[in-house]
Amino acid sequence: MTAFENNIDITEDLIAEHGLSADEYQRVLDIMGRTPTLTELGIFSVMWSEHCSYKSSRLHLKKLPTEAPWVICGPGENAGIIDIGDGQAAIFKMESHNHPSYIEPYQGAATGVGGILRDVFTMGARPVANMNALRFGEPEHPKTRHLLSGVVEGIGGYGNCVGVPTVGGETNFHPSYNGNILVNAMTVGLADADNIFYCAAAGVGNPVVYVGSKTGRDGIHGATMASAEFTEDSEEKRPTVQVGDPFTEKLLIEACLELMQKDAIVAIQDMGAAGLTSSSVEMASKGDVGFELNLNNVPQREEHMTPYEMMLSESQERMLMVLKPGHEGEAEAIFRKWDLDFAVIGEITDTGNLTLTFDGDVVADIPVAPLTDLAPEYDRPWVPSEPKADIKAEDVAAPADLGDALLKMMGSPHLASRKWIWEQYDHMVMGDTIQRPGGDAAMVRVHGTEKGLAISTDCTPRYCYADPVQGGRQAVAETWRNITATGATPLAITNCLNFGNPERPEIMGQFVECLKGMGEACIALDYPVVSGNVSLYNETNGTGIHPTPAIGGVGLIADTSKMTTIAPKAEGEVLVLIGGGQGHLGASLYLDIIESREDGGAPEVDLDKERHYGDFVREQILGSKVSACHDISDGGLLVALTEMSLASSIGFDIDLGDNLPIHAAAFGEDQARYILSVTAAHAEQIVKDAQDENIPASILGKTQGTDLIVKGQMNIPLQQVLDLHRNWMPEYMRAEHSA
Amino acid sequence: MKARVHVTLKNGVLDPQGKAIEHALTALGFEGVNDVRQGKFIELDLAETDKDAARAAVEKMCKSLLANTVIENYSIDID
Amino acid sequence: MKARVHVTLKNGVLDPQGKAIEHALTALGFEGVNDVRQGKFIELDLAETDKDAARAAVEKMCKSLLANTVIENYSIDID
Amino acid sequence: MKSAVIVFPASNCDRDMAVALEKITGQAPQMVWHQESELPDVDLVALPGGFSYGDYLRCGAMAARSHIMKAIVDHGNQGKYVFGVCNGFQVLTETGLLPGALMRNRNLKFICKDVTLKVENNDSVFTRQYQHGQLINIPIAHHDGNYFADADTLKRLEDNNQIAVRYVDHNGEATKAANPNGSQHNIAGILNKKGNVLGMMPHPERLIEDALGGTDGRGFFESLMHSLN
Numbered sequence A: 001m002t003a004f005e006n007n008i009d010i011t012e013d014l015i016a017e018h019g020l021s022a023d024e025y026q027r028v029l030d031i032m033g034r035t036p037t038l039t040e041l042g043i044f045s046v047m048w049s050e051h052c053s054y055k056s057s058r059l060h061l062k063k064l065p066t067e068a069p070w071v072i073c074g075p076g077e078n079a080g081i082i083d084i085g086d087g088q089a090a091i092f093k094m095e096s097h098n099h100p101s102y103i104e105p106y107q108g109a110a111t112g113v114g115g116i117l118r119d120v121f122t123m124g125a126r127p128v129a130n131m132n133a134l135r136f137g138e139p140e141h142p143k144t145r146h147l148l149s150g151v152v153e154g155i156g157g158y159g160n161c162v163g164v165p166t167v168g169g170e171t172n173f174h175p176s177y178n179g180n181i182l183v184n185a186m187t188v189g190l191a192d193a194d195n196i197f198y199c200a201a202a203g204v205g206n207p208v209v210y211v212g213s214k215t216g217r218d219g220i221h222g223a224t225m226a227s228a229e230f231t232e233d234s235e236e237k238r239p240t241v242q243v244g245d246p247f248t249e250k251l252l253i254e255a256c257l258e259l260m261q262k263d264a265i266v267a268i269q270d271m272g273a274a275g276l277t278s279s280s281v282e283m284a285s286k287g288d289v290g291f292e293l294n295l296n297n298v299p300q301r302e303e304h305m306t307p308y309e310m311m312l313s314e315s316q317e318r319m320l321m322v323l324k325p326g327h328e329g330e331a332e333a334i335f336r337k338w339d340l341d342f343a344v345i346g347e348i349t350d351t352g353n354l355t356l357t358f359d360g361d362v363v364a365d366i367p368v369a370p371l372t373d374l375a376p377e378y379d380r381p382w383v384p385s386e387p388k389a390d391i392k393a394e395d396v397a398a399p400a401d402l403g404d405a406l407l408k409m410m411g412s413p414h415l416a417s418r419k420w421i422w423e424q425y426d427h428m429v430m431g432d433t434i435q436r437p438g439g440d441a442a443m444v445r446v447h448g449t450e451k452g453l454a455i456s457t458d459c460t461p462r463y464c465y466a467d468p469v470q471g472g473r474q475a476v477a478e479t480w481r482n483i484t485a486t487g488a489t490p491l492a493i494t495n496c497l498n499f500g501n502p503e504r505p506e507i508m509g510q511f512v513e514c515l516k517g518m519g520e521a522c523i524a525l526d527y528p529v530v531s532g533n534v535s536l537y538n539e540t541n542g543t544g545i546h547p548t549p550a551i552g553g554v555g556l557i558a559d560t561s562k563m564t565t566i567a568p569k570a571e572g573e574v575l576v577l578i579g580g581g582q583g584h585l586g587a588s589l590y591l592d593i594i595e596s597r598e599d600g601g602a603p604e605v606d607l608d609k610e611r612h613y614g615d616f617v618r619e620q621i622l623g624s625k626v627s628a629c630h631d632i633s634d635g636g637l638l639v640a641l642t643e644m645s646l647a648s649s650i651g652f653d654i655d656l657g658d659n660l661p662i663h664a665a666a667f668g669e670d671q672a673r674y675i676l677s678v679t680a681a682h683a684e685q686i687v688k689d690a691q692d693e694n695i696p697a698s699i700l701g702k703t704q705g706t707d708l709i710v711k712g713q714m715n716i717p718l719q720q721v722l723d724l725h726r727n728w729m730p731e732y733m734r735a736e737h738s739a
Numbered sequence B, C: 001m002k003a004r005v006h007v008t009l010k011n012g013v014l015d016p017q018g019k020a021i022e023h024a025l026t027a028l029g030f031e032g033v034n035d036v037r038q039g040k041f042i043e044l045d046l047a048e049t050d051k052d053a054a055r056a057a058v059e060k061m062c063k064s065l066l067a068n069t070v071i072e073n074y075s076i077d078i079d
Numbered sequence D: 001m002k003s004a005v006i007v008f009p010a011s012n013c014d015r016d017m018a019v020a021l022e023k024i025t026g027q028a029p030q031m032v033w034h035q036e037s038e039l040p041d042v043d044l045v046a047l048p049g050g051f052s053y054g055d056y057l058r059c060g061a062m063a064a065r066s067h068i069m070k071a072i073v074d075h076g077n078q079g080k081y082v083f084g085v086c087n088g089f090q091v092l093t094e095t096g097l098l099p100g101a102l103m104r105n106r107n108l109k110f111i112c113k114d115v116t117l118k119v120e121n122n123d124s125v126f127t128r129q130y131q132h133g134q135l136i137n138i139p140i141a142h143h144d145g146n147y148f149a150d151a152d153t154l155k156r157l158e159d160n161n162q163i164a165v166r167y168v169d170h171n172g173e174a175t176k177a178a179n180p181n182g183s184q185h186n187i188a189g190i191l192n193k194k195g196n197v198l199g200m201m202p203h204p205e206r207l208i209e210d211a212l213g214g215t216d217g218r219g220f221f222e223s224l225m226h227s228l229n
């Protein structure tokens, strides 16, 4: 064997620093049959990190349903792919950038957006929409403003520049995120179904090509960082943060999509976490081939970079491709035109090994199959979560004044308008945003067609904490409902599973049970998982975040002229409630905001009802009988109605009856419910049709005037709600720099 | 009292702006531009009249607002 | 050869960034901040070894790209 | 109407502009890459929105110095039509085809929202389809739209009726609250002296069909068509 760059002793400390356990290191020795070089150790370390290997989660992820006739490609590739008819495909995925965003909110969030965009255009899709699911600590926490401001600016800074609209998302505040914010970004792209690109390399002798930005020493060990629990001093250590360059990303998108129109690419893979290592290993492994790379040919930004550094660098805006022989010139011309680096750095071999040379020496030579196939997989011990005691409405004090309670809720951090956020995002660029942020799901038209993609991200962490199974179901069901409320048919989901330290059995229990609930919902709703991401160790000093399985759903409407929004179109429309309920107050926002209590069980999610009621609602919308539709989620019925009023500037006059205590009727968070606003002519018929199908349906009242009226209970001007709702976040952020 | 603060990116941190300027200069026909880095230059007019006190205050301002010390260095001149 | 360029806003040109910093500093409790102006600081690494030639080249760069002379002044240091 | 849309690296409203031009004029524009040195034979050159060169250094600065710009400046100086939207407006000020500069928004944030504009000059080739003083709703989406010019320039703009559109409130008043970005005199768009070059921060190409939220943006394109007939 040739001389290895092996003058560095692989000590126990070094192994531990690389996050490998003694068992894991023994496995490395078994695979290699010798002591690994430092570069090899680095490669094993990142490939076997939680972030890349999914070692704690893989076993459970396998249980998620991933198939449906319209699924072209499920989990395992860069992103999931569904068929949206007419030879077109939607490609999407969600990913976390939690730890980097906590350390450097602007760049962390920006590079999160960059990374997820690459996952999508790698596969041949033009990105058409971005979403973001954000969780911050409590508003009073001294870091929250700074983090919120930086994250939002970073997401906007990157997405706006690349020219992909950021069309929606969700934002929560809770003390459990004080030391671990969550920044989950999702991208949806469009491709021709017959021009999709995968990462499996093939063709011995084919050139391996590096394109994009040069490699620097950015984020070395980023992947291992994302897999380690935060301690107080990791903030101090300030690991090298990656800086994003959206300008280069935009050029990379255009150059890649241009090359993809030619018959030149065998395989392509973005360099995400663990950069050159994970991209080359994945391409080789999927294709059952070897890679030989000459690291001297890697475009470098800094001097004297070592093989170790090059392999572990997480410099952004880079891609790896395998080209068909003889197409190098054609490809190079395109990348040069876009002012991007282009370098042939190696070729495919039949050895099955990842072989790296540098200055004429072999510095790593690892058999790829065992590196991936023998990656550790753990069945971590877990315990089921204690079910929280249920709370009866009778045991919760009724509000002294319903109007005051509503005002307090609508102006609270939990329900206040997120306009301050989405106004910093270009949500209209590309000219196809036909449902802007502020409604249930966002809708982007499929360019040049009448079709539309509805997109929604949701998760209610307080439910997941109270009852992981119900919470898992609910997160999936809420995206499904949001998409349904626009008239679109929900087709598939992506997810980002944010949890605490999986080595603690309670946390692992939350994970397992949330996944169980998610899986049940996916099956019941015919709504498979096609891609996703896991982020564990979101924990500081032993305090974990609320379990947060963020779900990103995508649906399709064939005729966008039938789309509904949450805004009633006129006064005098009839407000119809679809779905029943007992006024469930456990784990509700009412309890939290009005009673300052976070206890109680999560509402039950009856998946058969979800499916049945939702399908009925969609049918009414597509039958053009509905003027506006909103699902009922956070804050319950009265909050949902108020949101419809805020969107339309039309008040309402309703009767909540006296079957339930008023706070339960107004603010109970029972699931599988929608409000339809319909013309008087359709109202009776819809109620009758629903009841014929055994679906609870009732008339609440009508849209009217500029006041919000609940018979015998409340009469407040819409303007008053509007002011509180709209002003909370701008006013909160105005104090960003106060000491 | 005037304070002048230079905020520059730390060594090794990617500087997309500098790189773009470098490209543009080359495209404009300027030869021999090996590297360009862009930073910020902040001039403060302070009521403080004591040099040391001014420096100490600006030091604090840099840490808490003017520089992002995760990726940036700063230097202070007082005159 | 290194060139350092300062690009600053002309007197009378409003400076939103400077104003915002000033506000933020005051909000953070720093007292006596009378005025803040933000400019750019550009460092160039040039192949040129003659000081005068370097200055002349950078002067041209400033005029043709680095500064917008409608609103900005520039100054050049060569070392 | 024959038109061309200029594409710079990281232009990103080039397609939107092309779609609007084709939809309204019935003729697809030619897309012209910044490295070209000649323009095709067209009536209108459109400079689209986006982040040319990442908006690094100054918005529009590098684009203004790209190859194709000389031809565009000639085109404008010959009295032919040049229309810059958002980044395109920034490019036009950087080339000097339009006076002034666009600085960072007053609140330092990117702002994307619909704003109300008042058509101050409806006597230009770009605006004659609107009524004088008409209020229209058009989205803005920019980080640097804060229009600045010195006092003399502002006076000249006002005196020559070169201010095409201004940010106003629902009553048509150019108030501070209605000014989203701090622009002097609430300026949202200006014409050159001859009236053949228009630069504006709001994006009319984004509001040309009801599905997108309205059609108030069509007037600019329709005006051009009528002007040519």
Ligand SMILES: Nc1ncnc2c1ncn2[C@@H]1O[C@H](COP(=O)(O)OP(=O)(O)O)[C@@H](O)[C@H]1O
Pocket: A132, A133, A134, A166, A167, A168, A169, A170, A171, A418, A421, A422, A436, A437, A438, A439, A440, A441, A442, A457, A458, A482, A633, A634
């Ligand atoms: N971070 C964000 N970015 C963009 N839009 C957001 C963000 N957070 C919330 N929104 C938007 O605000 C609206 C309300 O959000 P949410 O209350 O989560 O909706 P729902 O309860 O219907 O899922 C939605 O249209 C959503 O897209």
Ligand SMILES: [Mg+2]
Pocket: A439, A440, A441, A482, A631, A633
């Ligand atoms: Mg909803």
